[in-house]
Every structure is written in structure tokens, then in C-alpha cells.
Amino acid sequence: xxxxxEKFWLSDKTxxxxxxxxxAAMVGGTHMYIKHGTGxxxxxxxxxxxxxxxxxxxxxxxxxxxxxxxLARILEGPLVGLLDVGGSLMxxxxxxxxxxxxxxxxxxxxxSFALSLIIGGAIGLVIGYxxxxxxxxxxxxxxxxxxxxxMGAGNATGRFLGPxxxxxxxxxxxxxxxxxxxxxxxxYKIDKPIAGGAILGSMAFAGLGLLI
Numbered sequence: 001x002x003x004x005x006e007k008f009w010l011s012d013k014t015x016x017x018x019x020x021x022x023x024a025a026m027v028g029g030t031h032m033y034i035k036h037g038t039g040x041x042x043x044x045x046x047x048x049x050x051x052x053x054x055x056x057x058x059x060x061x062x063x064x065x066x067x068x069x070x071l072a073r074i075l076e077g078p079l080v081g082l083l084d085v086g087g088s089l090m091x092x093x094x095x096x097x098x099x100x101x102x103x104x105x106x107x108x109x110x111x112s113f114a115l116s117l118i119i120g121g122a123i124g125l126v127i128g129y130x131x132x133x134x135x136x137x138x139x140x141x142x143x144x145x146x147x148x149x150x151m152g153a154g155n156a157t158g159r160f161l162g163p164x165x166x167x168x169x170x171x172x173x174x175x176x177x178x179x180x181x182x183x184x185x186x187x188y189k190i191d192k193p194i195a196g197g198a199i200l201g202s203m204a205f206a207g208l209g210l211l212i
Contacts, residue, residue: 016132019089023120027123032113040094042095043090046065059100063100067097067100162193165202169202176205179202179203179204182205183196183198183200184198
């Protein structure tokens with residue numbers, strides 16, 4: 001028997017709420033990037049597409065690429081029983097939806113952090129209910145018996161960011177650079193992505209440097 005907590009977190013009614021909260025964070029992060037130049041929750045090359053639009057006023061590349069990802073992942077979600085946070089929410093909602101708003105002349109709505117959260121949350125609710133609706137319409141033998149949330153599906157570019165993180169840490173200060181190298185080496189030794197080791201190592205050693 002499932003506990004009450006398990007029933008709540010795995011229920012169809014809770015799923016749209018979780019998606020709404022995630023989407024609110026994605027659009028809120030994009031607002032931070034547009035206003036302050038940092039905070040976007042996405043991969044570097046996708047953010048570069050948005051940057052190009054902000055500089056030239058042409059958001060076709062960002063909107064087309066990211067929004068296409070969103071549509072594909074929404075249709076894929078009920079089939080595989082998983083919602084890919086990277087492709088659908090981070091790329092599709094975080095970059096695609098804002099790019100569409102900017103291209104349509106509604107970019108001012110992203111100037112407010114609170115309004116960005118509301119927009120992202122509303123979009124997330126719609127996406128969540130669409131996915132649950134599609135899944136309920138599918139034959140039982142085709143459905144994957146539940147729709148969950150999956151982090152980082154298919155995103156392989158992170159493995160190449162380790163050297164860039166190490167270089168950035170070295171430029172920041174010596175302790176951070178040393179820590180990033182040690183952390184990356186340890187993670188490489190245990191066959192884990194070196195980007196995570198570089199980040200953790202640089203943070204740990206930079207903190208020690210501040211205390212000393």
C-alpha cells in the first residue's frame with residue numbers, strides 16, 4: 001500500500017502543480033537574464049540564441065528551436081511516461097515562450113519578476129493538464145503507467161564544460177582554481193562528470209580562502 005505522501009506526489013492532480021512551479025522558475029530565470037544578464041536556466045548555446053534576438057530584435061531562431069522542442073516533448077511525455085525538464089521546460093518554456101512573447105511585442109510582460117512567475121506558472125499548468133489529458137486518452141497497453149518528471153534527458157554538452165569551469169575558477173583566484181582542478185580530477189577518477197567536481201572543488205577551496 002502506498003502512503004499518503006506517495007499518493008499525493010504521484011497523483012495526476014499533483015503533476016500539473018509540479019510542472020507549474022518548475023515553469024514559473026524557468027520564466028523567472030529568463031526574466032533575471034534579460035534584466036540583469038544572469039539567471040537563465042538553460043544550456044549556453046540556447047541562451048546564445050536568445051542573446052542574438054535581444055541584440056538584433058529577431059527572435060525567430062530562439063522561438064523556432066525552443067518552441068519546437070516544447071511541442072515535441074509534450075507529445076513525447078505521455079508516450080514514455082516522463083516529462084523531460086531539459087527539453088520541454090528549460091528550453092521550451094524558459095527560452096521558447098519568452099522568445100515568442102518578445103517577437104510578438106509582449107516583451108514588457110517579462111520586465112516584471114512577479115508577472116514572469118505568473119506567466120510561467122500558468123503555462124506550466126496548461127502543459128501539465130495537456131500531458132495528463134493525452135495520457136488518459138491513450139489505450140492502457142500503450143501508456144507507460146504514469147507520467148513523472150525526468151531531469152537532464154539526453155543533455156550531453158555538460159561533459160565538455162569542465163575545462164571552461166576550471167579556467168573561470170583560475171581567473172577568479174588561486175584557491176578556487178586549485179580546488180576546481182582537484183575536484184575535477186577526483187570526479188574523473190570515480191567516473192563522474194568533471195564539471196560537477198570542478199564546481200564543488202572551486203566553491204570549497206574559495207570558501208576556505210575567504211576564511212583564511
